[in-house]
Amino acid sequence: MSAKITELDTEQLIKDTARRIFFGEGRFNATTQEIADAAGVNRTLINYYFRSRDNLFNTVFEDAQKQEHERTESIVFSTKPLKEKIMDYLDLYFEQSKEFPYLEIYMVTQMNQGCAYKDHESMSRLLDKFYLEIAVEMDKGNITKMRPEQFMLNFISLTCFPVSMRPLLQETMGFTPDGFDRLIEERKQIIMDLLFKPE
Amino acid sequence: MSAKITELDTEQLIKDTARRIFFGEGRFNATTQEIADAAGVNRTLINYYFRSRDNLFNTVFEDAQKQEHERTESIVFSTKPLKEKIMDYLDLYFEQSKEFPYLEIYMVTQMNQGCAYKDHESMSRLLDKFYLEIAVEMDKGNITKMRPEQFMLNFISLTCFPVSMRPLLQETMGFTPDGFDRLIEERKQIIMDLLFKPE
């Protein structure tokens, strides 16, 4: 019944390192050895704390999923008007994408390998709330009328794609890392202008 | 000096199968055994025709890159007006995405693992041409003024993201496969309306 005080929990250290390698560096099939090395621990500890490699992967995956969900929830269920919520989300997303640019892509590949989404319940509550607010703004004439799902897709696409596909886009479109950062920063305003009608 | 007439070239069959597994099913770390099985050939043939697994992967990757590039080129360098080019691209993209939804994601992960983009030369010619046409339309007042790169990003994001992230979106947003197909089909018009000002 200890819990080691000397340094940060080894278990957490392994998780953090794995997360960085997966979502930060995009090295989705890093070996347990590589993760252990990066964390500066013995590889066997991965088995000690997480039975198997698969288990570590799932744990890290689910943690990230949960965290992202919570952050989104706290924005969507705040009392601010929709427009501000969307700006908040843009800030949050572009910020976290600096640390973990590959998170969504990883989720897609996982999703595809039979890893189902966990919390349908709360996700659909979140979507319902969001769709409702969108519909209201459409009635007020602040947003072009369309199915709320389409608005949602527009919003997410414009926000996430440049971040998720950054390596590809940066390479093919011929940007320097700095240049691309500036491009992303500029996008906040451009996205808002696309989503909402001018006043 | 034969070239086997009985059935399609084995070499091509392997390539096609690998392509389907990578880009069609998103199983990016399929083993050579799995690919051979899917193609209905002996695994050793992969080594016979493509020396190594890596070599097969690269070949398939470069072929796809080249093919996509050619198709894009033929649209961008056609004589049609910009608006029609963009509609053509939407059609092309949504069509091919039915067969290979994971192509872009695969490229991103590859890109990240040190696989550089090949044909910078012709890509930048293509982009220049495109940017020029966009600028002209902006002057005419048909497109909201912004950096052409941003317009490009908007266009690609709106088009590619829903396709690339389909497994994730479908799952989290609670769509049936058919429902999502309809959503995608509806998007063509929605994207056009977002990109161009109403006449």
Next chain:
DNA sequence: ATTTTGTTTGACATTTTTGTCAAACGCAAA
């Protein structure tokens, strides 16, 4: 000081995946 408990380690076993090779095969040319 000794025991206990949770952690860490290295050596080893197992499993998975890839690569090699000689022999078999089938077909067309000599």
Next chain:
DNA sequence: TTTGCGTTTGACAAAAATGTCAAACAAAAT
């Protein structure tokens, strides 16, 4: 028929990655 040649195969070797285990260790509890 036989020879030559590209293709195909299964058995085997090698490599890479994961998982297990007993023993060492270190710190707290007795």
